[in-house]
Amino acid sequence: MAVLKTETLLLRLEQDIVRVRQIARQWAVEVGLSLVDQTKLVTAASELARNTVIYGGGGEVILEALNDNNRRGLRLTFVDQGPGIPDIALALKDGYTTGAGMGLGLGGAKRLVNEFDIASRMGEGTRVCITKWK
Amino acid sequence: MEHIPILKMGDFLLVSIQVDMHDRLALTLQDDLTERIVQTHPKGVLIDISSLEIVDSFIGRMFGNIAAMARVLDADTVVVGMQPAVAITLVELGLSLTGVRTALNVEKGMALLQNGSADRESHNGRPED
Amino acid sequence: MSRESVSKLPEILRKYERELLADWMEQQLASPTLRRDLIKDADLHTQSQEFLNLFREATQKGSLVDTSDSYWEKVRDFLEPLSRSRAEHGFTPLETATFVFSLKQPLFDRLRKEHGRDTEGLAEDLWSTSVLLDKLGLYTTEMFQKSREAIIGRQQQELLELSTPVVLLWEGVLALPLIGTLDSARTQVVMENLLQRIVETGSSIAIIDITGVPTVDTLVAQHLLKTVAAARLMGADCIISGIRPQIAQTIVHLGVNLGDITTKASLAAAFAVALQRAGLTVQKRAGNEPPNAR
Numbered sequence: 168m169a170v171l172k173t174e175t176l177l178l179r180l181e182q183d184i185v186r187v188r189q190i191a192r193q194w195a196v197e198v199g200l201s202l203v204d205q206t207k208l209v210t211a212a213s214e215l216a217r218n219t220v221i222y223g224g225g226g227e228v229i230l231e232a233l234n235d236n237n238r239r240g241l242r243l244t245f246v247d248q249g250p251g252i253p254d255i256a257l258a259l260k261d262g263y264t265t266g267a268g269m270g271l272g273l274g275g276a277k278r279l280v281n282e283f284d285i286a287s288r289m290g291e292g293t294r295v296c297i298t299k300w301k
Numbered sequence: 302m303e304h305i306p307i308l309k310m311g312d313f314l315l316v317s318i319q320v321d322m323h324d325r326l327a328l329t330l331q332d333d334l335t336e337r338i339v340q341t342h343p344k345g346v347l348i349d350i351s352s353l354e355i356v357d358s359f360i361g362r363m364f365g366n367i368a369a370m371a372r373v374l375d376a377d378t379v380v381v382g383m384q385p386a387v388a389i390t391l392v393e394l395g396l397s398l399t400g401v402r403t404a405l406n407v408e409k410g411m412a413l414l415q416n417g418s419a420d421r422e423s424h425n426g427r428p429e430d
Numbered sequence: 431m432s433r434e435s436v437s438k439l440p441e442i443l444r445k446y447e448r449e450l451l452a453d454w455m456e457q458q459l460a461s462p463t464l465r466r467d468l469i470k471d472a473d474l475h476t477q478s479q480e481f482l483n484l485f486r487e488a489t490q491k492g493s494l495v496d497t498s499d500s501y502w503e504k505v506r507d508f509l510e511p512l513s514r515s516r517a518e519h520g521f522t523p524l525e526t527a528t529f530v531f532s533l534k535q536p537l538f539d540r541l542r543k544e545h546g547r548d549t550e551g552l553a554e555d556l557w558s559t560s561v562l563l564d565k566l567g568l569y570t571t572e573m574f575q576k577s578r579e580a581i582i583g584r585q586q587q588e589l590l591e592l593s594t595p596v597v598l599l600w601e602g603v604l605a606l607p608l609i610g611t612l613d614s615a616r617t618q619v620v621m622e623n624l625l626q627r628i629v630e631t632g633s634s635i636a637i638i639d640i641t642g643v644p645t646v647d648t649l650v651a652q653h654l655l656k657t658v659a660a661a662r663l664m665g666a667d668c669i670i671s672g673i674r675p676q677i678a679q680t681i682v683h684l685g686v687n688l689g690d691i692t693t694k695a696s697l698a699a700a701f702a703v704a705l706q707r708a709g710l711t712v713q714k715r716a717g718n719e720p721p722n723a724r
Contacts, residue, residue: 181324188321188355203622206355206386207393213357217324272358275394381665385625388660404665405632 168235178216178245179225187216187228191243194230198241199301207279208241208299214272215245215295223247223293233298240281240300248292255287305330307337312344313414314376315407319352327363334367338374345414346371349407351382361396368400377417379403381410436551437494439559442540443486451482453536461532463525477512482533484508494558497565506569513573517581523574530567534560594620596627603704604633605697609642612650621657625664634666635707637700641672651686658691667707669693671700 176187191212195205212228219226226247233240252258259274273295277283282298303326308315314337316330334346346367350356368378381404383391391398404410443450455475458464484505492501509530516526537559545552594616597605606624628636638654640646646654658668671694673681681688694700705712 185321185323192354203386203389206384206390209355210357210390210394213355213359217357217359272394275358275396278393278395279390383664385622385629385660385664388625388663389622389656391663392656392659398663403663405629405634409632409634409665 168233171232171234173229173231175227175229177225177227178219178223178247181217181220184213184216184220188213191230191241194232194241195299198232198239200241200299204299204301208243208297211276211279211297211299212243214276215243215297218272218293218295219245219247219249223249225249226292235300238300240298242282242296242298244294244296246292246294251289251291251293252285252287253289255285259285302329304333307333309337309341309343313411314338314341314343314346315349316346317349317352321353321355322360324359327360331363331366331370335370335374338371338376342374343376344417345377345379347407347410347414348378348380349382349410350380350387351384351406353387354384356383356387356391356396358394358396361391361394361398364398364401368402372400377402377414379410379413381406437555437558438541438544438551439494439537439555439562440486440489442537442544443482443489446540447482447486450533450536450540451479453539454478454482454533457532457535458529461528463528465521465525468519468521477529481505481508481529485533494562497562497569505566509566509570510573513570514577516570517574517577523571526574527567527571530563530570534563537563590616590619594623596624598631598633599637599701600705600708600710602631602633602635602708603701604628604631604636605639605701606636607639607642607697611645612643614649614653617650617653621653621660624657625660628661628664628666635669635704636661636666637669637671637697637704639672639697639700640670640677641674641697643672643677646677646680648684648686651681651684655686655688655691667692669700669703671695671697 174190176190177183178187188209191209192205195208200208216228219228223245224247226245226249229244229246231242231244233242255273259277273285276297280297280299282296284296285294287293305316305318305320305322305326308317314334316334318330320326322330337343338346348364348367353360364378364380371378378400379402380398383403402413404413455478458474458478459471488502488505493499496502497505512529513526516529538556541552541555541559545555594606594608597607599605604624604627606620608620612620624636624638627633638657654670658670661668669692670688673693673695692700692703694703
């Protein structure tokens with residue numbers, strides 16, 4: 168599998184969330200995702216970017232355009248050195264999306280993409296990686 | 302500070318969201334609308350999102366908050382013009398937008414508001430067949 | 431064993447190119463797989479000449495066992511469009527590969543003459559030449575397959591578009607009569623199309639009729655439910671009609687919850703409901719009066 172291009176964006180302020188949406192949209196268009204798939208990816212990116220900024224204390228997102236045997240895709244990795252997620256399984260459950268609670272949006276974001284990976288350590292940080300294929 | 306314009310049309314307030322809102326702008330809109338509703342006592346609030354290409358859980362909750370707050374002040378809220386891709390994504394996201402009525406466009410949304418909503422339930426309520 | 435001292439293939443291609451071409455053409459024209467209806471003799475001659483030329487060039491410097499190296503690129507670049515064209519014109523994979531395989535006989539005849547009494551050298555050369563042409567022949571088959579798949583893909587797309595039209599039954603009332611088995615991919619495309627039409631026509635009611643659908647599995651049922659939910663979010667309502675007893679059983683069996691989605695046995699019944707919701711009634715004209723009376 169080849170990485171055709173990569174870019175890293177800082178996620179410090181909430182304006183950065185909008186920026187990630189815009190850039191993720193551009194990349195999604197370039198990769199050739201359908202309109203619905205673009206929307207799903209950008210929405211997932213928005214959720215995860217917000218988590219990074221608000222709960223992760225800031226971090227960055229690494230965008231990668233992929234080519235796997237002529238199948239094109241887009242991978243976004245969100246990294247922060249924040250407090251970490253205490254119970255990932257719980258965070259992935261749906262109550263977190265619709266409720267008035269923390270709204271980590273993880274469970275929902277997972278359904279919007281093809282591949283979803285999360286690793287988190289208390290006191291060390293969180294890393295979420297999502298991939299959408301054409 | 303930026304504000305999204307709120308128009309008064311007779312007994313109704315109209316908001317058209319044309320920009321990709323950052324979180325603070327969305328919260329400002331919430332506050333501005335609350336203030337205008339208290340000031341003008343409208344029958345209803347119509348929010349046009351036909352230009353909105355992304356609605357994530359934050360924006361979704363904003364709509365829910367606006368509708369709930371308008372309800373307390375005795376006004377209905379209708380969100381109109383949701384794009385198909387957005388609707389499909391929201392369903393997948395699991396966001397149900399309870400308490401928010403929806404219509405296809407401004408015309409239908411106004412008709413909904415003008416007929417008044419006897420039922421204060423979520424937009425899942427429907428007339429009997 | 432160095433290739434220069436053993437293989438006589440590059441040499442005979444240099445010395446006897448014209449003769450080889452003539453022999454090869456004779457071979458092809460006598461073959462039972464010749465398709466005079468699909469290709470003119472003159473065109474076949476031009477193609478054969480071109481191929482032989484490129485083949486000769488490649489053998490001079492390129493590997494005599496590995497056709498994927500850079501010296502063979504021109505040959506591959508020639509064979510790919512040739513295979514694609516054959517596929518599009520209706521040749522079979524065998525007929526296409528025979529173009530390459532039929533070169534064996536003329537080459538073998540020449541090699542036999544050149545090697546004379548050197549039976550070991552001849553055996554080596556016959557084997558390696560055969561393998562070489564096998565690889566190229568198989569390459570044409572691979573390219574043939576790829577282009578066939580592309581054609582099928584295009585046809586599938588066209589069929590998809592033809593078979594699921596969204597119909598405007600009345601102002602504000604859409605109908606989507608689904609026919610045939612639904613797979614996940616098709617259902618998704620069809621549903622996205624429906625939502626788009628809802629926006630375009632401003633229809634607040636969409637009737638999804640599944641009379642023509644023999645079976646529904648969990649995935650398809652879920653897509654249907656998601657579409658109804660999405661339409662609701664947009665401000666339109668869906669009615670599902672034509673649920674046959676078998677499908678009703680499947681739905682119950684799968685534990686799929688239709689919630690408060692309206693369902694009707696027939697498209698007609700669904701249409702009646704739609705009209706009612708739109709505040710319309712259909713009235714029968716009194717007596718047998720022509721419309722323009724009075």
